[in-house]
Amino acid sequence: MKTRIREILKSTGKLPVDVATLADEADLYNAGLTSFGTVELMMALEEAFEVEFPDNMMNRRNFASVAAIENAIRTIQSEHV
Amino acid sequence: MCQNCPQPQSFLAELIDTGLLIDTGVDGLYGRSGLFEEVIARFDDLITRHGGQDGAEIVRFPPAMSRKHFEKSGYLKSFPQLAGTVHSFAGNERAHAELLHKVADGVDWTDGQISTEVVLTPAACYPLYPVVAKRGPLKTEGALFDLQSYCFRHEPSKDPARMQLFRMREYVRFGTPEQVTEFRATWLERGQEMMASLGVPLNLDVANDPFFGRAGRMLANNQRDQRLKFELLIPIESEEKPTACLSFNYHQDHFGTTWGIQTAAGETAHTACVGFGMERVALALFKHHGYDVARWPASVRNVLWP
Numbered sequence: 114m115k116t117r118i119r120e121i122l123k124s125t126g127k128l129p130v131d132v133a134t135l136a137d138e139a140d141l142y143n144a145g146l147t148s149f150g151t152v153e154l155m156m157a158l159e160e161a162f163e164v165e166f167p168d169n170m171m172n173r174r175n176f177a178s179v180a181a182i183e184n185a186i187r188t189i190q191s192e193h194v
Numbered sequence: 195m196c197q198n199c200p201q202p203q204s205f206l207a208e209l210i211d212t213g214l215l216i217d218t219g220v221d222g223l224y225g226r227s228g229l230f231e232e233v234i235a236r237f238d239d240l241i242t243r244h245g246g247q248d249g250a251e252i253v254r255f256p257p258a259m260s261r262k263h264f265e266k267s268g269y270l271k272s273f274p275q276l277a278g279t280v281h282s283f284a285g286n287e288r289a290h291a292e293l294l295h296k297v298a299d300g301v302d303w304t305d306g307q308i309s310t311e312v313v314l315t316p317a318a319c320y321p322l323y324p325v326v327a328k329r330g331p332l333k334t335e336g337a338l339f340d341l342q343s344y345c346f347r348h349e350p351s352k353d354p355a356r357m358q359l360f361r362m363r364e365y366v367r368f369g370t371p372e373q374v375t376e377f378r379a380t381w382l383e384r385g386q387e388m389m390a391s392l393g394v395p396l397n398l399d400v401a402n403d404p405f406f407g408r409a410g411r412m413l414a415n416n417q418r419d420q421r422l423k424f425e426l427l428i429p430i431e432s433e434e435k436p437t438a439c440l441s442f443n444y445h446q447d448h449f450g451t452t453w454g455i456q457t458a459a460g461e462t463a464h465t466a467c468v469g470f471g472m473e474r475v476a477l478a479l480f481k482h483h484g485y486d487v488a489r490w491p492a493s494v495r496n497v498l499w500p
Contacts, residue, residue: 147451148416149271152409172414172419 117161118182125157126150137180142173151176158182164189205431205481206354212485221350222358223316229487234478236498238342238363241470243500244388245365245381250340257314257344257359259321264313265478267320268452272347272405272413278346278358279308304357318362319467326368327453334458336369338377342472355430355437361472364492366465370457374466378442385426385440390473391497394428394482397436401425422446424499428478439474443467 116155121134124139129145133162146154154176159165166175175185209215216225226234258280264270285292285306296303303408315321318341326337342363349356367377382398389396401423402414417423422444427436437492443466450463457463483490 148413148448149268152412152414155412156409166412167416168411172415 250338255321276347280312318343331456353431363470366467377467
């Protein structure tokens with residue numbers, strides 16, 4: 114899943130750095146992820162993983178790193194089985 | 195419930211009955227009486243008495259801005275539903291005749307309209323950023339501006355405190371994160387003190403902008419989490435949902451990045467603003483002190499008419 118998240122991050126996150134150089138736990142906001150970038154990233158993730166982020170999960174913490182995104186998507190998937 | 199008892203009139207109907215606001219047939223678009231304008235002018239002066247000594251550069255724009263600047267500002271990303279773009283006829287004589295026929299027939303005649311270079315100003319500070327960017331890097335002390343403009347937001351409502359065209363006074367600060375957060379902290383104190391002197395009930399709260407759509411929920415949540423926007427609320431139309439009359443906004447580097455505005459040290463500039471809803475404050479005063487300004491509390495009159 115992390116590989117897929119990285120691909121989406123690369124195509125929609127508009128980061129000024131190479132996504133491949135970022136560790137799973139690296140802070141994406143420090144790497145240049147903007148609030149609008151987060152919105153586009155979320156919509157692309159929703160389409161790719163066929164999930165919908167509920168209101169209470171739409172926050173910066175859940176998009177702060179590749180690992181955080183994976184956790185968030187797994188949480189949503191497990192709650193909608 | 196009593197069916198025959200006279201129902202209490204809405205605040206909007208009272209404002210129109212007393213002549214303070216003048217109905218135009220469009221919700222949120224009103225004329226203002228001389229007395230209403232007098233109260234606005236007195237409040238405008240009160241703001242200057244609190245903020246005038248800071249050395250802000252005074253700039254006044256007409257209530258419209260360049261469409262190119264508007265597009266670059268990112269407003270359409272956040273608030274497409276509120277934007278007002280100006281369109282005009284650019285057809286030939288045949289198209290003109292068709293237009294007149296459509297108007298006469300009461301059918302949509304706007305399909306031949308084309309967008310102009312002009313967009314209605316959505317917030318008083320929007321025309322300012324490209325002007326500041328064009329001047330080059332900020333000085334060491336940053337920059338401070340005093341603005342006031344009519345602003346347009348497409349949100350027709352029967353709530354007189356939610357007008358489509360209204361005036362916003364603003365102080366806008368440009369500089370380092372420390373400079374702009376200090377500016378906002380100063381105005382959070384000052385704004386509460388100033389409004390308390392007007393004898394209206396106040397409540398300061400963390401707030402968010404009305405970002406469009408479901409994705410906008412995320413922008414709103416983030417704005418609240420980071421405490422980027424505070425509003426000074428006064429009950430006007432409803433006790434449960436008080437109206438934001440002043441707002442204190444820290445934009446971080448949003449506008450600095452968008453417009454390439456740099457500090458003297460070459461960093462991306464941060465910005466913050468304090469906004470005053472001129473009509474909203476006037477409405478709050480009429481709501482809480484009555485329609486006869488001569489009978490407003492002496493303490494309030496002394497503040498507004500020193």
